[in-house]
Amino acid sequence: MRNICIYQEFLTDTHKQRIRETAESTGFIPHFFTLDQFEEARACLQDCEVLYAHDMNLLRAAPASLKWYCCSYAGVDPYCKDPGLFANPDCMLTNSNCYGVTIAEHVVMVLLMLLRRMPEYEETVRRRSWSNQLPIRSIRDNAFTILGLGNIGFHVAERLRGMGAAHITGLSRSGKAREPVYDEVLPISSLDEVLPRTKNLIMALPATAETYHILNRDRISLLPSDSCVVNVGRGTAIEQEPLIEALNSGRLAGAALDVMDPEPLPPDHPLWSARNLILTPHVSGNMTLGYTCDRNVDLFCEDLRNYAGGKPLNGLVDRTRGY
């Protein structure tokens, strides 16, 4: 029999039932382990050809007969950096693009907070004072640049469109987008031309060699002084020191970072006290949203059917490219 090792904490009985039914109909037996059953999972894994988890140590213990590792996270950069991680170099790696909805809601929230001057109003309220005449801006009739047009970029664009955004520019590696939700789609190589006309920059990029410090000091200086920056991809995409300088000097209107470098941020890091910065401790894509968990299981089951039928996997990651 063909076995699947499943090492996850978030699965409900309904999720397990859905996985059992899909496995049965495709000729597999699923074996479920919670995160406190590492040893049991490792023992079982020796006879499995599929692993559904998000644990590098468990993957390291997998036999060369493992053919598919389905990672339940979206960011798989750590899995692409270490060539010795997979005993079978041809083992397929997939990630889970199920975080678009929850991350897009986070992006809409922090964009509105920046445009509506919430960091300043929250300070006013903390002082128990009353003033309400700061000029605010709106998503309606505003312009947005989205860097990274995967699942997150798509759901962000869809929501901005629904709220009356005037113009959405999308930038992707290929200069193409799967969904026709953007007003224009350009290759990332056009970034230097796009930044001077960017009012709101939303970054949703994976961590790769190419995206490391893609928003560097020079590019930060290309942004107009009333622009806002939101990052929900990976912290390494921004050169943080010049961003902090730009915020503290008022050279930028504001920023919202859910990801930073390093994480957790050390207590003495200057990001904690930067001006007009909304910091969140990497919460935008967390798994506590029911929809996200359901979608994670759906994506695994879809790809299990693809795998069993010898079809290409939807979530397949190019390990040399990093996403």
Next chain:
Amino acid sequence: MRNICIYQEFLTDTHKQRIRETAESTGFIPHFFTLDQFEEARACLQDCEVLYAHDMNLLRAAPASLKWYCCSYAGVDPYCKDPGLFANPDCMLTNSNCYGVTIAEHVVMVLLMLLRRMPEYEETVRRRSWSNQLPIRSIRDNAFTILGLGNIGFHVAERLRGMGAAHITGLSRSGKAREPVYDEVLPISSLDEVLPRTKNLIMALPATAETYHILNRDRISLLPSDSCVVNVGRGTAIEQEPLIEALNSGRLAGAALDVMDPEPLPPDHPLWSARNLILTPHVSGNMTLGYTCDRNVDLFCEDLRNYAGGKPLNGLVDRTRGY
């Protein structure tokens, strides 16, 4: 000649030009005054049949020949309470329903902040600590009850719908809604039946005798313990003491108040320190948003054409009803 007195601060040259053109084509002469020209405006007003302003003292100085007072605010409760305010008892009062977009963006922002536990995460970040496993919720697949189906209610519903809300219940005095954006529309008299199944309550009601403390102690106790309350109408609609008790005891998940009673809130008021409460100093509908100002002028010009043509005014307020 027929004269219009305009006493406003926010008008740009473009706005004035639009008003001049509309006035000219309908047989009127507009006279513009800024807020530091009260005496000049009062003198001019004596020969005017239309006043476009938001100033009770100026209105009090108007002659009995004033036929239409166009108030650039949405909330006109102070104008309806004082019967001696209008020298001409038949003077028409209109309000400006141009605040729906900016207030709806505020509502989406604070709803996301409550559902995503931002008051708690902001406290985490203030302590420079790192934890990110609070269960969060989503607008997608969630249910909402909107109390008051005017311009604000409509724009809120439209945005929640666009973000994937599962169910939107609307309540209005008449039990009807102008726009077909709600899943169900009920009369406000059904409130006691709706509250026990309300996950998120959005209040956008005018201040009238009927809406005073409409969310009183008994009704607050009907809400489920995981529900959130947002008020962007008038502060008098909520009995604040039991709301504060419910928040501080964890009987309610959270609330966001942009309006309260009284305003400004005194420094020793218990609302300042209530748990999981997002307070803003009446900013949701402020006039600093370009779109809001444009729309305000558009609505005045539309109704000026109606007025000149002897047609009913779109913004007409029933002074006995209060909105």
